[in-house]
Structure formats: C-alpha cells, structure tokens
Amino acid sequence: MMSCTKTYVYHLPDADGESREYETSVNSLIVIGANGSGKSKLGAWIEQQDFEGVHRIAAQRNLNFSERTPLKSYSEAEDAVFYGSSEEAYRKGKQRRWDWGKSYTTKLLDDFDDVLAVLIAQLQNENQRYVEDCKRAEERGEEKPHTRESSLDRLLTIWGQVFPHRSLRMTDAHFTALIPGDDAGYSGTQMSDGERSVLYLAAQVLCVPEGKTLIIDEPEVHLHPSLMFRLWRALENARPDCLFVFITHDTQLAASHKDSDKVWVKSYDGKRWEFDFIPESDLPEQLLIELLGNRKDVLFVEGTGCSYDVQLYSAIYPEFYVVPCGGCSQVISNTKAFASTEGLHSIKAYGIIDRDYRSDEELAGLKAKGIYSLEVAEVENLFLVDPVLRLVAERFSCDEVDDAVEQVKAYVIRRFEGELGRQVRQATVSCLKEQLSGIDITTAAGASVAEDFGAAVASINPEKVLRKQEERFEVVSNDADYEGILKLFNAKGVSESVGHFFGVDNKKYRDKVIGLLGGDWRDRLVEALRTYAPILP
Template sequence: MLMLSAKKYVYYLPGENNSAKEFEASVNSLIIIGANGSGKSKLGAWMERQNGEDVHRIGAQRSLNFSEHVPLKSYEEAEGEFFYGSPYSDHWGPDKGVRWDWGKSDTTKLIDDYDAALSALLAQQNIDRHHFFDACRKSEEEGRPKPHTPQTVLDKLYAVWHAVFPHRGLIEEDAKFSAVFQQGDEKQLYPGTQMSDGERSVLYLAAQVLCVPENKTLIIDEPEVHLHPSLMGRLWRALESARPDCLFVFITHDVQFAALHKDSPRIWVKSFDGANWDWDFIPNSDLPEQLLLELLGNRKNVLFVEGESNSYDVQLYSALYPDFYVVPSGGCTQVIANTKAFASTEGLHSLKAYGLIDRDYRSEKELEALKRKGVFSIAVAEVENLFLVKPLLRVVAGHFACCNVDEAVNKVIDHIINERFRGQIGRQICQATVATLKAQLSALDFGDVDNDSVSDRFKEAVGSIVPEEELERQKARFEGALSRQDYDEVLRLFNAKDASSSIGHFFGVDNKQYKEKVIGLLTGEAREKVLEALKPFVPVISA
C-alpha cells in the first residue's frame, strides 16, 4: 500500500473470494463505516494482512498507560516494539507475528505499546539531531554556512498538540513528557501520567502516526475512542496534514467524523458472514452526508416525518410507529425529497424508506400520487389536529377526571367548530383555493413544444384552470362541513396550528400545556389508550 505519486494512494479491499482488489484514492484518507457487528474491524485486519510491511494498524483496544520516564532505545529496537510487537527480528513478518498473537486476536487484543511509540519518537528525534549535528560539522569543515535548523519529529508533535489544545502546551525533558498551562504569570507543569484520557489519547495517537516510517498506510480502528468530538476533528486534520505521505484508513462509528471527510472514499460495510464481506462505496446522494451515514447505521426501516427533533409530531410518530427509525425532516417538501433520495441508495442496504406528511389542502388525487411514491398522509389537515380527534379527547377527559366526559368533549367540539373554524373559514377557503391552484399549475403538461407553439400551449394549458370554479368548490366543502357540524370533516380541512392550544381549560389544564400533557400520557399507564385513539387517523405503514 504505497503512495503511487503525488496525491495518489493505493489500498486494497476484498473482491470475489476475498481476493485483494486494488483501488486508488487522490486524498490521503479513507473512511470505513458500518453498523455494529458488520465486520469493520475484521476488514481492517484483512487489509493489514495483504501487505503487513507497509501497513500499521492501531487497534480499537489500546492501553493509555505509559511510564513517567520513557525508556530510551535505538530506533530499530523501538520500531520493532511498536510496529511488529517485538524488538527481535525473528518475530518480524507480514502477519505481524507477536503483535496480534499470530493472528489469533487480530481485533480483540489490548495493545500496550504506548512506551514503545514514545521510545520510537525519541529515537527518531535523536536521529534528526544527529543528522543536523553532522551536517553542521561538515559545513564548518568545508567553510560553508551552516544549514537551517530542521523541523524535528518533536516539533511536529508540538504543532499537532497545539492544534488540538491551543491553550495547553507540551514539552519533553530528559525523556519525560509534561503538559504545560498558564496560571497567572507563571507556567505550571504536570506529568504526562496525570493527563486526562483525552490528552493521553492525543499524545498516543500523535506518537504512533509521527514515528511510522514513510509511505505507510495507517489503519485506525475507532479514532473516536477517548476523544471528545471537538478534539477528534482537530487531531486528525493535523495528523493527516503532518503525514501527507501516508494513507489514513479510519474505521469508525462516528457519522459526524465520517461526514467531515467529504472528499475521501467512503466504504459502507453491510455485513460479514465469517468469511466474506458485503461492502460498497457510498455514492453521492441528495441526502445530507451525515444523515445518510446515520440512516445506514441503523437497523430499522426509515420513516421521514415533518417537524424538528423533539417536536410533538416526532414524539407522537415515534410512539405510533415503534418499528421505524423516525427522522424529522422539517417541512413536507423535504420529507418527500428525503424519501426519494434514500430510496435511490437501496443498493447499499435492505431498508425501506417512507414519508409521512400532513394532509394540508391536498386533493385525494395528489395524496394517491404521493402514496405510490411511498409518502403517506395523516387523516387530518395537520399533526396538531391529532390532539383534537374525538377518541383522544375522551381519553384525556377520562384520565384527568375533572368533569363529565361527554360534556367536556362536546364543549371542545363546539369550540373548535363554532368559534375557531367559523371565525377563520373565509381565510381558510382562500388558502385552500390557492394551494389547489398551485398544485394544478405544477401538474400542467405542455407536451412537445417549439418556439412557435410554446406561447399557445401555455395559454391553452393555463386556460384549463378556472380559479372561480375552484373557489366555489372549496366554499362548498368548508361551508358544508360547518353547516353539518361535521367535526371529523372540519379536522380534515382546518389548518390552524394554535387550535389545539386553546382547549386545555376544558379538561382543567393550562391551554399551553395541553399537548405536553398528552405526550406525557404516552409514558404512563394511559399509553395504549392514547395510541388506540390515534391509530384510526394515521396510515398503516408496514415495516
């Protein structure tokens, strides 16, 4: 796994019958991601075995303990310790021999090589200094100007550390690493053995990366271990920049970290049967990168819904559709777009994706067309109206036992129909008419046109839409529901998000807290009653 040329890196993945198939990358990082148990770590071990001499793999199980004074060794001995697992040449080999118990614990062994990595780092520092000293001596002997001081491996380490911890320094004195921080006018030190897990992890990973010989492939299993997300991105950006000669292969669960590597090839590991991997490259998608990776990592079918995280609709739908991974997507347009986009990635997974939107002012024809695309609608105008349906009102009235159930429910129905709906009916009719006309315009088909016919075709198509007729149709629907006092039809037509925030007092609770109280019932003994009350008003979607 050597760098071919500038900006070209080679790596191997299993092809047919696990034969090594060669790939190229133009950036020095590769992301491998997948669900727990999908075989990601074992794939990393397989990649190492293809060319062990050119690959250094940092396992997920790694010890962060090291000696206060780093053992000083020759570079050859230290390199053998951390790269092969033994300083003795008879243990060296492409299978890494003792490092992974000769393959018995490729992905499970706790690697205790912190001292070895720091020893190799200091040995490399001594080599750098020795070369500089020799160059200066030779320049003196030949009467030439001395060379400029080079950037040593410790200089690179300090630069990486500063990129991650800009307000905390790092020094090495007499084979002892210490952290430095400013306290008032004085600098305070504490030994490396007293560093936090995050600090020790940064030092460990930086040492591993910086002392690896040139043009290696570095496989890092779970780069997020012991690192806060805010530190992880800074660390690996700094290390990738410090070692442009090396290819970094990250095996990760962290979708945010994976999404940060936008230009890197990304491998989705679907499954591993003990002998073979099912994997694929993650293609470009209209879904946000982080969302796509998150969805691929879950084991449930996906349901895109309107609303934001922790909104009432998301909480309701999560309870009503427990077999689905419910994803809030903002508005209905984004729900439709996300459902379509995720369906286009079906080659990566066996999951199904559906959408669930408010009915709004859509016609039955529009709703049927969306349903064929996997996008369903609720039986009321908008999700807030689910808090108003008659069966739920009866559950709420019975639970709070504050009044006669029938009396309270009838008061709510009268309030919604004759105060809220009647008071807004004119504006509602106009909004419904405009929404329907927009839908009709967007559905126009002009057929094949040329420069001479485009104007006539447009006028002909638009002329088929008669706003006056649509206005009268909507008036008949809305006024008919009002005159019949048809509560179910009113809830199908009435778009007023604040209506459900006006009825709490009928049940002895604050109006503003009514929806919160209903959501609270979902966590208690009334949960099943609430769900049964709502189910007739939401579509049946099979997982």
C-alpha cells in the first residue's frame, strides 16, 4: 500500500558549503541560534539555492500601509512582492528586492501595500472566474456552482482564529478592524503593531503560489506569544502545500513545534556554518534550546525563579547561567541530561543540591557526575554560618558583634539538641531510602524476582543504620560543634527565628541578608558565602 504522507524538501550547506537535501513529513522547520550566530544569513543562503521556489520574509519589515490599498493587476502586484519589481530584467535573483545582493539580511521590506494588492487582485480574479462559471451554467441550463472560499475568506478566518474578539472587514480596498457592538470599528492604519503584523504575515502567506518554501525571519516580531502560536498554527494549517522555515531565537516558538526538525546554528565564520539538529533529550525541549542559546556554563540548582537558591548562587557564581529546577532529583536529572547533549555545544553543566541527610559516599558518587553539594545541610543554613552572622551584626549596628553572634549560635545549638531525636530518625529514613533505591535485582537461573528482592531487602539493617546516624548526630551535639551542626541540621525555619538577635524582624531576617547583595556589602557577603559553597571546575 502506498503512503499518502506528504514530504517536504529543504536544503542546508554541508561542511564544504555545498547544498545537501533533507526531507521532512512536517510542514515546518525551525532554525534557531543565538544572536550573531548566522541564522539570517543561513536563511538567505537557503533562498539563493532556489530563488523561484523560495519566498523569504526578512526580519526588518515596515508595517505601515495606505488607508486604501493602491490597486494593481495580479501579475504586477505579485512580481512586486516576490521579485521587488515587475521588470523582467530585475526578476532573476530577485535583484531589486535585495538591492542586487547587497542587503539580503539587512534591507527593510516596504511591501505591505503590494502584499494587500496581491490579495485583492486574487479576490477579483476569483470573483471573475465565479461569475464566468455562473454564466456558463446559465447558458447550459445547469445549476449554478456554489460560492467558493476566496482569498479574503481565508484571511478573515485566520484573523478570527488569532483575534477571536475582533473581526476584520475589507470594503473598497479599505481594511477595518471591528469590535463587537461597534460597526464603525477603526481603520487598519490605526491597528496595533501586533494586529498589523498578523494582517501582513497572513496576507503574505496566503498570496504565495502553491508548493513554495516560505522562510520567515523572526516570526515573533511584534507578536505576544499567545498570538504567535495561534497565527502560525492557523497559517501552517491553511497552507499544507508549503514548507515554513522559521528563523528565530524564541524558545517557546521552537518548543511549540514538537514534531518539526530543529536546526541549532552554532556559528558562522563568513563562509561556513556550524550547526546541528537538536536531538531528543530528557530535558524539556524549551529548556534545552534556551540553554543552547546561552553563552555561559550552566548551573542547575534547587528552588524556583525567586527562591533563595537562585539569588544566592547567582551572586556566588556570576560566571554561570543559573537555572532553578525545583527539587534535588530534577537538578540531578537535568545535569545528566544536558551532559548527554555535549556534541551540540561546548557548554559545561553542573548541579548544586542541598546536603540534606546524604552520606559522604553518596555525595562523592554525585560529585563524580558533576553534581555538588553545599557544606551545610540546606541553603537556608547559609544565613546562619559564622561569617554571615558577623557581617549582619556589623551591618545592623550591634554594639557587641561577638556577643550577638554567640547568642545566635547558642540558640541554634539548643534548637538542634531539642530536635535531635527527630533529626536522627529523618536521617535514618533518608539513608534507608537511598539503600532501597540502589537495589539491583539480577535474577540468577532458577531464582525468582521475589526471592532476589527479599534477599536484597534482608541485607539492609535498619538498626545498624539508626546507630550510625545516632553516632553522627551525638558527636556534633556533645561537642557543641556549630559548623558540624549546620552540616546536619535540616530545619528551614531556624534561620527565620534569629533576626531579633540583631534588632531585625525574624520574618525579614533572610530578606535583609539578601538585600546586602544589592549594595556596598555585596563583595563581603559573597566572600562569606563562598566558604560554604562548592568549588566548581
């Protein structure tokens, strides 16, 4: 049985700059990369391989148009849009459209009137053909044909899909946007940039002859993401005969095209492009694309965009692009996943997680995979380390810095001793979970999975684990080892109850410390924090 799946062909340069053909079953291709990587020049190169088969809409486009569209014949308007001129001498290589090759990627397109003129001329031709068909039917005594969907109908449909609470009307070559309940509306020349951009791009796409490749540079210009997604979904559906090539740095647009080929442009040296296809990854695709566009090495951390993790790590590691991942398991997963894409880039990625109750052995195993831990149990404990306490005491004018710091330490130690039993139990549970997660059932001949699992579980000794944790915690407790306690003490609320020792509201203490990162105390605070943060390669 023959497949009815349509295929689309596009070309990209190989390592020698020669054209290489690719096929896809999806009518869109995403070309993405950082600013200055050569994306637009690659779009121009693709067009130059087939001037007749490719129509390119440059990033620089004038969205102003006349109150009433100047009417032209279809062929004259079409030539003006596709070639920049209707004169035969200038059609080859689209010389006038791109200033005889001098402005392939920099010329400001000023063809809005011509684009609308093509659409109106199409409509006139369609109406004329319909009238002629009706006349022939009358002459033959046949039933007149039903009205067909016109170019204008398609434009109005797409407009309605993008702007469901606006409608569009075209009368006497004049476009009007309508608001429900207001028949007068407002002139197309008074539309917002987003509305005019939708009108321009939709008209461009609808007037392209069948089977063309459409290159759209920076399709996101002037468009809110929600409008952009609706527009391009509508246009791709309206023109399944065309291949859309989107040249963009918008990660959301790229990620929304889940099944499309995606080309990551790394660099261009004036003659050759370095690029790769973005592979499938365990990382969310939008995050992967965003990271590829970043010039810094990547640091995955716990927390959200406004959490203490991000604020503190961004200050401690200014040379890294800090990415919040939520929980520690996602930090570990993302660090491993990004490392698996190293063929695409030269960016290094690391992770930082809270120490929590992990054993030294477990932390060493994670470090070997590029995942590091703090020298305290959790990020909130950074607000309690000695050098930070001293800095805060000095900043908020405590008369006796040493006395204030010692009072905080004594308070933290008392809190730790009061919660010792609960902390030991939580550490024991954490250790047991880690041992259970490491069980590897390799069923020998004749043995059952249940037997293997039972044997593995039986090898875990909860009492032994409990005693080991009791020893760890009791040692630092008996010695009143403040640094050791901060390594073990998991109690996020403790740092939210020490502000009063410095004359600061308890609930505002941590924010007061964060506030020091924005002033003259920044360097001293960062230096104090670095002592407890891992040194990254």
